[in-house]
Amino acid sequence: DVKVTQSSRYLVKRTGEKVFLECVQDMDHENMFWYRQDPGLGLRLIYFSYDVKMKEKGDIPEGYSVSREKKERFSLILESASTNQTSMYLCASSPPALETQYFGPGTRLLVL
Amino acid sequence: RKEVEQDPGPFNVPEGATVAFNCTYSNSASQSFFWYRQDCRKEPKLLMSVYSSGNEDGRFTAQLNRASQYISLLIRDSKLSDSATYLCVVNKNKAAGNKLTFGGGTRVLVKP
Numbered sequence: 001d002v003k004v005t006q007s008s009r010y011l012v013k014r015t016g017e018k019v020f021l022e023c024v025q026d027m028d029h030e031n032m033f034w035y036r037q038d039p040g041l042g043l044r045l046i047y048f049s050y051d052v053k054m055k056e057k058g059d060i061p062e063g064y065s066v067s068r069e070k071k072e073r074f075s076l077i078l079e080s081a082s083t084n085q086t087s088m089y090l091c092a093s094s095p096p097a098l099e100t101q102y103f104g105p106g107t108r109l110l111v112l
Numbered sequence: 113r114k115e116v117e118q119d120p121g122p123f124n125v126p127e128g129a130t131v132a133f134n135c136t137y138s139n140s141a142s143q144s145f146f147w148y149r150q151d152c153r154k155e156p157k158l159l160m161s162v163y164s165s166g167n168e169d170g171r172f173t174a175q176l177n178r179a180s181q182y183i184s185l186l187i188r189d190s191k192l193s194d195s196a197t198y199l200c201v202v203n204k205n206k207a208a209g210n211k212l213t214f215g216g217g218t219r220v221l222v223k224p
Contacts, residue, residue, distance in 0.1 A: 099203055104155060
């Protein structure tokens with residue numbers, strides 16, 4: 001069974017703080033993705049990565065950066081958290097030959 | 113206009129009844145289509161792919177209408193456990209990798 005884990009289920013941060021969200025997958029998948037999910041807006045792609053040290057911007061990368069130093073781990077970084085980054089953050093992974101994405105349980109981030 | 117649009121619902125369905133709902137997509141060149149299911153406060157999970165000829169998986173039937181650019185999901189003999197949000201998902205360009213575009217979801221509530 002594919003397992004995607006995220007470092008925290010709930011997180012509360014203050015405006016201006018640097019925030020790290022970690023995602024780890026155990027299936028040796030090349031592709032990894034970060035989304036945010038907001039009511040009425042659905043899932044929106046922030047960044048994705050097809051390989052170690054490789055990253056590409058998604059639809060809403062502003063205010064975020066990512067890091068992929070190891071194949072199994074994909075980190076999302078909020079350099080200076082703002083209240084409009086309060087959201088549910090979902091990480092996903094997929095093998096290159098399949099379109100199916102496997103999601104982690106999500107991190108609900110509240111920025112005060 | 114959103115790239116993938118869904119009626120947010122909720123669709124209130126008596127147990128045992130049939131429910132159907134659609135999703136429209138704006139990019140006529142979209143190549144692959146899926147339905148994901150998301151339970152309350154959980155991560156999305158693949159329910160089924162949608163094939164050009166239509167396909168069935170148990171009580172679930174998915175259809176694709178390329179001419180009108182919509183896909184549909186029909187659930188027969190609804191169970192209480194079918195209560196969830198159903199996400200319409202589109203892959204606009206397989207050659208660009210497994211980047212998926214998600215709709216906002218249709219909420220289904222099955223009641224006794």
